Amino acid sequence: MRVLFAGTPQVAVASLDQLVNDGFDVVAVLTREDAPVGRKRVMTPSPVAARAAELGIEIIHANRIDETTQQRIAALEADIAAIVAYGGLVPEKALGIPRLGWVNLHFSLLPAWRGAAPVQHSIMAGDDITGAVTFQLEKGLDTGPVFGTLTEAIDPADTAGDLLGRLAVSGSVLLSQTLSGLDSGAVVGVPQRGESSYAHKLTLVDGKIDWSAPALAIRRRINGTTPDPGAWTELDGQRFKIGPVSPAADVDSLSPGQVQITGGKQPRVVVGTGSHGVELALVQPPGKKMMNAADWARGILASGTVDEVKFA
Numbered sequence: 620m621r622v623l624f625a626g627t628p629q630v631a632v633a634s635l636d637q638l639v640n641d642g643f644d645v646v647a648v649l650t651r652e653d654a655p656v657g658r659k660r661v662m663t664p665s666p667v668a669a670r671a672a673e674l675g676i677e678i679i680h681a682n683r684i685d686e687t688t689q690q691r692i693a694a695l696e697a698d699i700a701a702i703v704a705y706g707g708l709v710p711e712k713a714l715g716i717p718r719l720g721w722v723n724l725h726f727s728l729l730p731a732w733r734g735a736a737p738v739q740h741s742i743m744a745g746d747d748i749t750g751a752v753t754f755q756l757e758k759g760l761d762t763g764p765v766f767g768t769l770t771e772a773i774d775p776a777d778t779a780g781d782l783l784g785r786l787a788v789s790g791s792v793l794l795s796q797t798l799s800g801l802d803s804g805a806v807v808g809v810p811q812r813g814e815s816s817y818a819h820k821l822t823l824v825d826g827k828i829d830w831s832a833p834a835l836a837i838r839r840r841i842n843g844t845t846p847d848p849g850a851w852t853e854l855d856g857q858r859f860k861i862g863p864v865s866p867a868a869d870v871d872s873l874s875p876g877q878v879q880i881t882g883g884k885q886p887r888v889v890v891g892t893g894s895h896g897v898e899l900a901l902v903q904p905p906g907k908k909m910m911n912a913a914d915w916a917r918g919i920l921a922s923g924t925v926d927e928v929k930f931a
Contacts, residue, residue, distance in 0.1 A: 862901025
């Protein structure tokens, strides 16, 4: 089976490797164009492009599948296109180019969480179970018939990065099995059933912490926006990033955003919420790298300004 693989971020690399290792003829990779990375804004290939180059696979760089890109895809004469987090829409005219169409690996249990950030929204919503599906790409947004499904429990401590990492690996096997089944005729799509929900692409605004919310909701928001776009609050009018937190149910006297630092060799940093406190583990003050909250707290204790620290 001749396969066109479409994907861009690190989460898609496992699927590319799985298809190659399972003997599929990956004739080309479609990925987004090089993008600036880091503070120095160095133009860098996508993780999928970098891996394809290592494997010696032809690379098609395109942020949108225009007429020229469609012609390049058609010239490949692929039997099927497998798509994992490509980051762009496949126009209706391109859907019928491969003989068997496009198969999308999506990290939710469709029709729940259609859209760009299903894992992040699943965590923020407090879902206990998520998973991944393979489905036939069609004109509607993530509406096509489902070929295969797997489930994954969400641990209360899971960040979006943790959960996506696990789903990327298990989902790669599901994708490979789906393509094999479609090639042999053993797999048939099943229409989606149930209520749908939409997972919009997260922006910086989604990472803003509302300390008046209950501790559980705050923890879910932080986990869902970690590592991207990142959770944050304000301190002295500047953005202050917050890593995953843990419950501090023994502290319930703090006002929302009020910071309590307990002294000692390993200071404990607890922030008040709309219910009980949450304990900080990692923080990133403005202009600095992510650090242990205890290290940041020692600096605050040394400055003698601990009573003035409150997040907004």
